[in-house]
Amino acid sequence: xxxxxxxxxxxxxxxxxxxxxxxxxxxxxxxxxxxxxxxxxxxxxxxxxxxxxxxxxxxxxxxxxxxxxxxxxxxxxxxxxxxxxxxxxxxxxxxxxxxxxxxxxxxxxxxxxxxxxxxxxxxxxxxxxxxx
Numbered sequence: 001x002x003x004x005x006x007x008x009x010x011x012x013x014x015x016x017x018x019x020x021x022x023x024x025x026x027x028x029x030x031x032x033x034x035x036x037x038x039x040x041x042x043x044x045x046x047x048x049x050x051x052x053x054x055x056x057x058x059x060x061x062x063x064x065x066x067x068x069x070x071x072x073x074x075x076x077x078x079x080x081x082x083x084x085x086x087x088x089x090x091x092x093x094x095x096x097x098x099x100x101x102x103x104x105x106x107x108x109x110x111x112x113x114x115x116x117x118x119x120x121x122x123x124x125x126x127x128x129x130x131x132x
Contacts, residue, residue: 046092
């Protein structure tokens, strides 16, 4: 049975959404802990696994390992392994990730402006509605 025009349009939207570069990037970055891991590596530089785990308070070893592997697969971070006892594994940002450095810096500035204000620490947001 042929698809209706509405069904064809919905199917096309789903396919476009699935392969949309912006959607793919947002899905990658919106994963649990991902932006925070990238922000730490961007702001503090390359670091060993244990130090990174300590910096990302509350993350499990399993989740940190999964996130790092995914980011390495996507080419956003590198993994430098030195076969010593114990092994030395260092993670840092790749040149590809440098494209997002400015975005991370802007997000950091916004976060500092929004969430370091006393009104937010007391649970009140007092800004008036403004047209953008």
